[in-house]
Amino acid sequence: MGAIGGEELIKWEKMQGRNGDEEKILVLVRLRPLSEKETARSEVSDWECINDSTILYRNSLQERSGLPTAYTFDRVFRGDCATREVYEEGIKDIALSVVTGINSTIFAYGQTSSGKTYTMNGITEYSVADIYDYIQRHEERAYVLKFSAIEIYNEVVRDLLSSENASLRILDDPERGTIIEKLTEETLRDKNHLKELLSICDALRQVGETSLNETSSRSHQILRLTIESSAREFLGKDNSTTLAASVNFVDLAGSERASQSLSVGQRLKEGCHINRSLLTLGTVIRKLSKGRQGHINYRDSKLTRILQHSLGGNARTAIICTLSPARSHVEQSRNTLLFASCAKEVTTNAHVNVVMSDKALVKQLQKELARLESELRNPGPPGDYTALLRKKDLHIEKLEKEVKELKKQRDLAESRVEDLLKVVANEQASDKKNKHSNWEKENDHGDEFSESCSFNEDASCIHPSEVNNGHSLSDPVSQTNEGSEDMCKEVRCIETDKCSMEESPGFSSSSNHENEGTSRLTVPHNGDVARLVLSSASRPDINVQNGITTNGVLELQPRNSYPDESSPSSLSSATLSSTSLKFSRSRSCKANLMTVSSDCEMEEQSETTPLNGFEREYPGRPIGVKRKHWKLPSTTFGADPIRVSRNNSQSSNGSTWVDDAKLLNTGEEIPSVDSFVAGLKEMAKLHQGQDTGPKAGKSVKDIGLDAMLDDSQGAIPDWPSEFERMQKLLIELWHSCNISLIHRTYFFMLFKGDPMDSIYMEVEIRRLSYLKETFAKGNPAVQNGQTLTVASSLKGLRRERAMLCRLIYKRLAADERNTLYQNWGISLNSKKRRMQLVHHLWSSTTDMNNVAVSAAIVAKLIRFSEQGEASKEMFGLSFSHPCTSRRSFGWKNSMVSLIS
């Protein structure tokens, strides 16, 4: 039979409350009463069981010997305790484990005449009786019991139940471990044969009685009862399993010293063998008590070889140590207690033993073989594989998405690191450039310079801290060319595409006529500081002729036009035709031309943050609604030229641009809230057109509001939590898509939880989800005819931050700024305080406090409140009936109080 695991094993282990758990050997100590002989010799009893677990040596003389006087074990029994009591206290539980498939062993260890046989006879009898009782009560199972009784004497194993008393041979079977060949077996097939069991017990008792003679007292006797059981309902069936375990009752020879009991000749040989087995047993127990490290010498004696599994193996084990109380045996008693102390540290690891008959095993293997052969012959319907492949494909697709998302996150992280490096580099550069120290008041760099360059940012002067010997620290190519291209001033970007330029101090521009002629931008050429940033200049149709002259003049000449010779140093407000401009550079700057081109390409992408131009590839565009020239308002400054359409037009071409610069009169490209709102309406209109098709042709007023009102008034269950969800999603999407902070602020300020907000929020979510998805795939999004990438959107965001940085200086008083710095944990002495502050704005997607405060600060900077403390009703964004009560589930904090 081969041992296997199985469901039954698990079931039985559960029944036993064990699953290969380690368990310490149970150690009991039994003190016998003084024998008649000992009493006659006036022996005194020096040992006393002071409680259930402690035995005490009471001799006051010996107490001073330094040896222990108290010993504690699992249980100690006084001399007047009955064997039944010993049996019931722990032994019974272990002995009966055998009926549930768990091996067990009960030892008796002690010096000669200490009561080992006396105890084991009782234990064996009670155990067998209880096993019998158990079998009787479990008729659902069939039992087979096998007895064997052996004696180890002088290291020879004898079969006590065979008539010949023949010697037995110990075999080491690789599968079954140590076995004893020619075991005499008395087999009981089921309960009808139990009488035979009892007769065998009688025979064993006789053996025990026999052992009282001189020979047996110096031999080790082992009675083994093996029990196999199977559920009757499975008997004879292929799936039947059998539990098989053995219980050993071991009556060891006396552990007295050889010198006491042995002398010469046969007795000496006998004693040596006795001591060899006992000595080995002691050594094994001692080693096991220290944790099974190293070699355990089971094979050094027959006794330990046969009982190997009972000593630290697959068995539950109990040792009853018997003591004589007589003072004359104190030394042996102490040795016994020492042995017991070691034994109680030994752990065993018993588990339920399940076996399957060879027949059942063969059948099961044949069945498994047949199944595998069948699978090989019939690989299954192709549909299975198709489905499997589809599943795999989906999984691969999902993984690819994850990879792209991770790449995107990596790019973002790299970009942020780049930003930080620039900040650090700028700070270092600014330290060196003390000659520009007057450029910064309050040791807060950049404002005055920026103010002097209040031309829109696309054509703005580079902050001195960004310039190092004429090259931008942030431009790796320029840094590479450092030293060799001093005369070539970098041209970064020029606003084109019908851009509107304002005169600004520090700049002069000239144009002989709108849309034609050469536009010259004269940059204040202050040594190596001058730098003109061109945006959108990478457009292939822009031709820069002559590049930047040595006196800092950049000439832009639209193709097919003529240069304006008249006023090279002045340029009035100019609108450049975006259709025919092309860059070129003077030969002296040839090497830098590549730099310019590359820079300009990047700038072209950076012109637009993802806010704008969504209309181009908006997936929900209704059929028939072609690409229109409407746009969301530009909230990334310099990203798009400001197109003037002040009438908030809702014409079919939908260009609802507001000349924000004029409107706000800030010198910065801040989109007004009404241009923002107009853009939202455009978007909502498109969205509505997508959803409602036939209504697409109507104007916003015609279709948008009423239709949306209908939609939105379809009650959204649990709107407060839905609003919160949408709001969080939007914040995350804004962050992911690098959306303009001003756009976020406007949106945040306008939509605070009115049920009607759901429409615009939904539109915004759909728009940004599309953008995010496009970015996640690593694709550029085509927006407003321009290509938008993660990198370009980040650049747009950076420019917006720079603008906000300037606004902090312009719009906030010194004490307001200081309060903000303190609130945001920015040291008042640190450099780039404003930039630090700006980087905190809208920096968290989860911290709503950060969001609310950020929105409040940006709102203040762009004078949102001055634009009318915009209410949605003002802009026609709210669809609420005048009587409809507004419920706000927005931010709880007072934004005004948060700012100050």
Ligand SMILES: Nc1ncnc2c1ncn2[C@@H]1O[C@H](COP(=O)(O)OP(=O)(O)OP(=O)(O)O)[C@@H](O)[C@H]1O
């Ligand atoms: N707990 C007890 N109560 C009463 N009598 C006992 C008790 N233990 C042992 N005896 C008696 O002590 C005597 C010796 O006991 P026993 O033969 O069991 O010792 P042993 O340890 O088996 O000796 P050996 O090693 O020689 O086989 C016996 O007559 C037995 O009846």
